[in-house]
Amino acid sequence: MTWPRKTLANADKLCIATVIVAMGLSACTHTPTPDEQPAGKASAPAVGLWRGVHLFANGDQIEPLKRAIVEKLAPSGINILVLEVDYGFEYKSHPELQWAKPISKKQARELLEVCRKHGMRLIPQFQCLGHQSWARKTHPLLIEYPELDETPQIPLDNPGIYCRSWCPLHPKVNKIVFALIDELIDAFEADAFHVGMDEVYLIASDQCDRCRGRDAAELYARAVNDLHGHIVRKRGLEMLMWADMLVDSEQVFSSTTWGGPTCRALDKIPRDIIMCDWQYGDTRDYPSIKYFIDEGFRVWPSGWNGTRATKGLIEAEGRYAHPRMLGHLYTTWSAVFDLYEPTGAEPGGRRGVGAIIKETAHLIRPAPATRMTAPPATHAVDREIRMEIELREEGNFGKAIRSASAEILIQDLEGTRVKSLGRAVSGSTPAKEVCFRLPVGSYRAVLRGDAHLEGDENHPFEVFSPAFRVAKAHAHAARGAAVGLVNPFSPKYPAAGVSTLTDGILSDETWWSGDWQGFHRHDLDATVDLGRSVLIQTIRTTFLQHQDAWIFLPTSVENAVSADGESFRTVAEMTNTIPPKKPGAFIHPFEAEDLNTVARYVRVRAHNIGVCPQWHKGRGGPAWLFVDEIMVNPAE
Numbered sequence: 001m002t003w004p005r006k007t008l009a010n011a012d013k014l015c016i017a018t019v020i021v022a023m024g025l026s027a028c029t030h031t032p033t034p035d036e037q038p039a040g041k042a043s044a045p046a047v048g049l050w051r052g053v054h055l056f057a058n059g060d061q062i063e064p065l066k067r068a069i070v071e072k073l074a075p076s077g078i079n080i081l082v083l084e085v086d087y088g089f090e091y092k093s094h095p096e097l098q099w100a101k102p103i104s105k106k107q108a109r110e111l112l113e114v115c116r117k118h119g120m121r122l123i124p125q126f127q128c129l130g131h132q133s134w135a136r137k138t139h140p141l142l143i144e145y146p147e148l149d150e151t152p153q154i155p156l157d158n159p160g161i162y163c164r165s166w167c168p169l170h171p172k173v174n175k176i177v178f179a180l181i182d183e184l185i186d187a188f189e190a191d192a193f194h195v196g197m198d199e200v201y202l203i204a205s206d207q208c209d210r211c212r213g214r215d216a217a218e219l220y221a222r223a224v225n226d227l228h229g230h231i232v233r234k235r236g237l238e239m240l241m242w243a244d245m246l247v248d249s250e251q252v253f254s255s256t257t258w259g260g261p262t263c264r265a266l267d268k269i270p271r272d273i274i275m276c277d278w279q280y281g282d283t284r285d286y287p288s289i290k291y292f293i294d295e296g297f298r299v300w301p302s303g304w305n306g307t308r309a310t311k312g313l314i315e316a317e318g319r320y321a322h323p324r325m326l327g328h329l330y331t332t333w334s335a336v337f338d339l340y341e342p343t344g345a346e347p348g349g350r351r352g353v354g355a356i357i358k359e360t361a362h363l364i365r366p367a368p369a370t371r372m373t374a375p376p377a378t379h380a381v382d383r384e385i386r387m388e389i390e391l392r393e394e395g396n397f398g399k400a401i402r403s404a405s406a407e408i409l410i411q412d413l414e415g416t417r418v419k420s421l422g423r424a425v426s427g428s429t430p431a432k433e434v435c436f437r438l439p440v441g442s443y444r445a446v447l448r449g450d451a452h453l454e455g456d457e458n459h460p461f462e463v464f465s466p467a468f469r470v471a472k473a474h475a476h477a478a479r480g481a482a483v484g485l486v487n488p489f490s491p492k493y494p495a496a497g498v499s500t501l502t503d504g505i506l507s508d509e510t511w512w513s514g515d516w517q518g519f520h521r522h523d524l525d526a527t528v529d530l531g532r533s534v535l536i537q538t539i540r541t542t543f544l545q546h547q548d549a550w551i552f553l554p555t556s557v558e559n560a561v562s563a564d565g566e567s568f569r570t571v572a573e574m575t576n577t578i579p580p581k582k583p584g585a586f587i588h589p590f591e592a593e594d595l596n597t598v599a600r601y602v603r604v605r606a607h608n609i610g611v612c613p614q615w616h617k618g619r620g621g622p623a624w625l626f627v628d629e630i631m632v633n634p635a636e
């Protein structure tokens, strides 16, 4: 379950951009008006951090791109340009594989000169393995060399598929592709190369004689290793790739990943690859950044979807500051003209990347590594909040940290200081613990301080925790009671963990609120120990349905009670009558009333629909069951 794929949700715009690149139609660039000119000098780029922009360009777009570098990107402190070239270059080794209006060698050199003059590194990109077509248009490789096609039986106008792939096992494919990559490396005098490799959904296809029945993770890893062998080992460059196919979506929440077997390729690829972890949803947190750091990779988080989501991702980058957390990459999935368009409605406003960069690039700043155990999304107003805070003497300043110290603050979401909780100092063990209470509201913890770097340099920093809510708890007889679960909840959606089903906190309809506990394919089978015998009248369990996010109400809910926790008596069986097709996000309580029974233990079994129905976009895939509270005799 996740947000839509980046491109499907915005197919119209991306398609236009790609078609312009592909067909060599003139791009609709325009001269910026005085209003769009940079207002003044932006702050100097942060020490060591990568502030990148990813975009497409064909030969017609090099002039506007050069202008954008001078007028928009460099003044905002952008220091890396990732230029997705694909087939848009005047290839000499394979002239049959170039789109119309390709970038010439001369244009590449001129662009490189402008980049260098403005302190910008240029990293060319060639989309490898997947994305060999877009919409109805198949890219040149699989038209000229149909034998390299992973799905040769699918007509070339691509009905019913997302994007074509090349076959990673065909003996000819690397020879051709490496020749193209070599030309780009040479033309752009590159010291790093981006191989793409996102959204490879056609892999190990039954239509391919070589790949049929093979393990998708093995095939994906082989393609990565082949490219690494050429680009890193042979040519001595750094290699970057999109990271979505490598996120284990069973374990790690990601705002973009659909998951799949290719994630197992992660154990089979070199650690010197830079993972461009693209995250476009506006969510509480982005733990996949830490996931790749912990796996030993350098990570370059990549954002896109409007100013708010971009800010949220940049804050998470600070939270996960580490020597291997490189900075921030703005993606555009478009050509340079997108930089000049006004910011669209948010969320979903992907236009006007230039405006987003201008508003957020100064927030990309180095920080020391920190740990803040901020409360899971919502905390009850009548309970003390405990946080552990740690400041480490490492980070991404590009210099050794001698020491760091920070004031621990609680702010509301407008940035107003609500509480000061003293100071945290680096290197102190055990971690600093703070306990406090807050009125109803939404907050974040902030560490605001200075890092003292080697060479007697002081560097201010600010690190934000994810936002959390403090709310009035709902009173009921099971509040605070111990819960035993037969099936584990997903580590991706733990909410507050084992205590969450009886913490008195009810979520809103947002599945990523942090207050929903998620069961992936499993049933909920929970036993609540009330601690003593109680006269039970009502048992109410609240569930979420949001079928667009693969979350369905249970098919049925069974309530049982027990005096000893061993022998249970069923007191209610409720069948769900709300269709799984019902659209939108809504909460539904399953409530048994007038039970009039005395018991100490309450068991709730809620049956997951199991797999997404045949009509659903995730048909056959594991369905989610989301629950937030089991209430006994609720007060209201």
Ligand SMILES: [Zn+2]
Pocket (backbone or CB within 6 Å): 150, 166, 167, 168, 169, 170, 204, 205, 208, 209, 210, 211, 212
């Ligand atoms: Zn194959």
